Amino acid sequence: MNMQVENRGRVLREHFGIAAASGQYVIALAGNPNVGKSTVFNALTGLRQHTGNWPGKTVDNAQGTFTYQKKPFLLVDLPGTYSILAHTVEEQVARDFICFGQPDATLVVLDATCLERNLNLALQVMEITPHVVVCVNLMDEARKKKIAIDVPALEKELGVPVVATAARRGEGLDTLRETLYQVSTGVRKSKPRQLVYSPAVEKAVEHLIPTVQRLIDHKLNPRWVALRLLDGDRAFIESISRHLELQLNPKALQEVAAL
């Protein structure tokens, strides 16, 4: 268990330039552009933040800290993206951090006034990790547009905690902190709704999973990896080799190509 923790610390430092103190919970902050992600970030961390770059990329990185129930938290702001099926540097940075940085929780901020489009990113994140907290922000804007959000129903559909906030007014932040605390410490477990694909795809995934599990040794969600292999996502395959310091077996890739 200690080995795992040390390892995670090393990956965070060397691959992502993030220095997490021992015992500090790491939370990744994701969301579409213009959903108030920065407002949420500032509201949680106050002035205890600093900005820089992701190593080797020209993409901004902001990190901030806060304390809750005497536990320290490090909040890492990811670039605003519509999806993490990475085609741009921003999406790649976000995807790599959520996958390989192994944050204790990923907070996905959504815009209450256009939930449908925002849910795209939330569902993708939920395919990678179960430690997700969904924050439906801009509730004040939604009220102005007479949009009402049924939070319990959304929570039931998604299978992960959902917190409604209007971050610029300070609404919902206490609940947000408490929920992040519960998910990061493992007190609250989630069963994120998994997307089901066509029978042909599902069959191919089933076929791939044993090989994938052998390769990645439970460091990543095997279903997610299998789907990305079927996508032919070369960049992701390279990322896996780099971040997990594995040599991805060419035979395995041939198996995939055959499918």
Next chain:
Amino acid sequence: MHVPDKLSSLADLPVGTAGRISSVELDGLLRRRVLDLGMVPGTQVECIRKSPVGDPIAFRVRNTTIALRSDDASLIKVYPMA
């Protein structure tokens, strides 16, 4: 303007008319971006404004306004509606 009953594309929609997407024939990054913004088969899209030279074109889809070049819009096929 004559609006054909058979398949046309977003680029053919007169301003103020809507179409339902039947296929997205773009590639790469733009394809991903368009799909991520909710322009998937079955979605209704309304043409709301064209710039004087006909390019770019503004569309309304799922409560969002998106601008596309007419070349790209011509690769998103639709069934015209009233």
